[in-house]
Amino acid sequence: MATAEARQMEEKAKLAENGESAETLSLPNAASSKDTEAQSPPIVEQAQLYSTGRLIIVIFSLALCVLLSALDVTIVSTALPSIVSDLHGFDRLSWVGISYLLTSTALQPVYGKVSDIFGRRPVLFFCIATFLLGSTLCGVSQSMDMLIASRALQGVGGGGLISLIMIIISEIVSMKERGKYQGMIGASWGLASVVGPLLGGVFTDKTSWRWAFFVNLPVGAIASCFIFVFLKLPQPKDNFRDKITRIDFAGIASIVMGSVFLLLGLEWGGNQYPWSSPLVISFLVVGVLMYGIFVYVELKVAKEPIIPMSMFRRRNFWAAMIFCFVSGFILLGCSYFLPLWFQYIRGTSATASGLSILPFMLGTVIFSVVSGILVTKTGQYVPFIRFGAVLLVVAASLIATWDLPTANWVEIVEMLVLGIGMGCALQTVLIAIQAAVPPEFIAPSTAAMVFARSMGGVFALAMFGTILNNVAINEITSALGPDTPYTGSQQSVSTLDNAPANVRAVVIQAYRDGIHYVWVGLAPLLGIGLIATLALQHIPLRTKIDISLENEKEGKRGTVAKGRGDEEVAVAEKEKEKMEGSADTLESH
Structure with a gap:
């Protein structure tokens, strides 16, 4: 028995030396917890597939x-x-x-x-x-x-x-x-x-x-x-009835209802209804309560949670999720607030404003590919996330200083810096998340990351859209009176061309100030994301593929999910030496 255990620990140590994971060590009589009862995926070479x-x-x-x-x-x-x-x-x-x-x-x-x-x-x-x-x-x-x-x-x-x-x-x-x-x-x-x-x-x-x-x-x-x-x-080989019984219906219902109530509250607040409206407040409160119920269901009720809460005990996971939520502010916010700058302040058409943000998009596209290739070559991903986070903070701070006299080349350079930062961190952070969890959690962790990024974009549009509208409307009505037709965003773009010069100047300055406050607010929030990336630790990347079969649910699943990282490598090596010594002693007798 000791010899078998020694061989098992030797295999684990070899995996660790190659930068691979040993989290799928199978034990014959291991009792599976609720979060780790999923079938342990086999590890195969990429060329085999x-x-x-x-x-x-x-x-x-x-x-x-x-x-x-x-x-x-x-x-x-x-x-x-x-x-x-x-x-x-x-x-x-x-x-x-x-x-x-x-x-x-x-x-x-x-x-x-x-x-x-x-x-x-x-x-x-x-x-x-x-x-x-x-x-x-x-x-x-x-x-x-x-x-x-x-x-x-x-x-x-x-x-x-x-x-x-x-x-x-x-x-x-x-x-x-x-x-x-x-x-x-x-x-x-x-x-x-x-x-x-x-x-x-x-x-x-x-x-x-x-x-x-x-x-x-x-x-x-x-x-x-x-x-x-x-x-x-x-x-998966389970029959349809067994698959249905595995679905976490209570978790799905609570998170979907929570998201719908929260999204409607954020969308209506400051637009169709004031933020102080009982309808908006009730929707936001119900949304938060439903999220609380969801967490309880995942922790105490669900046999196979759609988002296992145990993932949040992993340092890299929660740090990367914070950054994903914050990066969603930029990803969706830039698609909305940057074009507004060129439409309102520079007077371009909607199509031309889309072309104007091309430096941001090119930076994102090119450096998504470049950073991905470099991660593959070096095996390092944390430096790219941190570098991207730094560029996002720097670029947002610079864009907050844009004014009417700002040169076009300055806008191009700073949007390019913003795009490079997003490109370096956009997909690389997913590697940090996937490296932090066992193979059976890859699917829920990936879905959670996409959800966090989307919710970040929704919060950005709700909060900063309200800030922009309030600042612009207050300045315009103060200068032109409460009955002016230039306070609505839909009307202001279409009517500015025929507006008197003094009215045009007031409206442009009002929206310039509103957009300025948007970026002033974005910069410190991106700073929170940067701080979160400092908590990330490097976990060696595996060189083989996890194929999640999620089938053959016969009997108990003897899988113990282990974490990955330098600490596990050291422990595996010590256990290997200890077990080898024990095996030698037994064989000598």
Whole structure:
């Protein structure tokens, strides 16, 4: 027995010496805890799964899915004026975006665990099919009600695409190689941010706004065909009834309801209703309470939690989650507040303002790929996260100083710095999260990261959108009177061209001050994210792949989940020496 244990510890030490994990050590009679009862995934060489050519095709098709989801968020923005004009629904314009945001964000944390139970491929195809069905219905909508409902259906599918793609990459590519491929996925998101508004403008001007939705169909069809043919993953073997019993229905209901109430409260506050409105306050309170119920369910009730709370005991996980939440402020906030600067202050059109933020997008795209390649070559990821966090703080502080006389080249350089910072940290932080958790937690941890980033963007738009509007409206009404037509953001852009010079100067200065306060508020929040990155520790990246089978639930699962890191390496080496000594003693007798 001692000899067998000695061999086991020797294998563990060898894994540690190679920078790999020993967290899946199987013990015959180990009792599984609630958070670690999932099947321990086997570890295989990458070459056993995919050739280089096949892997490239799979990554390309997954990147198309990301492009599909990201494009839908950005392409609709420039088509909205034509949509509301055609469908006569200006009073419900905001719901075209809110309906998608509600369903996609609320369901993001759910897809990770659901794909553990039902398999990655079926859930991914469900998301693609639902998204394309919603796109088709959006394109043929004859009323605003139909369009809003169809956008909500789109969100059901779109909410799972990003999470599932990140999870799938973690299963077909070793952690050591993961950086460059996740960088490519991040680049496709940045590309959509640039191309989306342009395509929306072209479709609106040259054909019809309906093609802003129909364009998803050929892209989705191509991606689906490639994925169907080339992506092969293990499928759980449980029967359907057993899979249903594993679903954490109470956890899903509480987090979805909490997200919906919180998102509606944040969206309505300061817009449709004042923040002091009983409706807004009640929605925010109910949202927070539902999140509290969710935490209780995951800790005390759920047999297979959709977000295992034990992950938050890991230092790298909670530090990276804080940074992800804060980085969401920039990722979505920049797509909104930077174009506003060029529309209001520089007087450009909506399409031209999208081109004006090209330096930010290029920095994000290029350095997502560059940082991913460097992580693959060096095995180091923490320095890139910290470097990116520093650049985000510096760039936000510099952008806060923008004024009317600011030179165009200064704006370009500072947006480029912001983009480089985002590119270095955008996908690299996911590696930190995945390296911090056992293989059976890869799916829920990845889904939690995407959810945290999305919620950060929602909070950014709610808080800083309110700050911008309040500052601008207060200054304009103080100078021009409460009845001026220039206080609404929709009216001010369209009417400024024909406004008197003195009115124009007041409105421009008001929005300049509002945008200034937005960036003044963003900088210290990004500073919190920077401080969180200082808590990150380097955990060696594995050079082999974890394939999560999540099947064969017969009997007890003898899996003990161990952490990874330098401390485990040292312990493994000491245990190896101790067990070797014990084995030698027994053999001598």
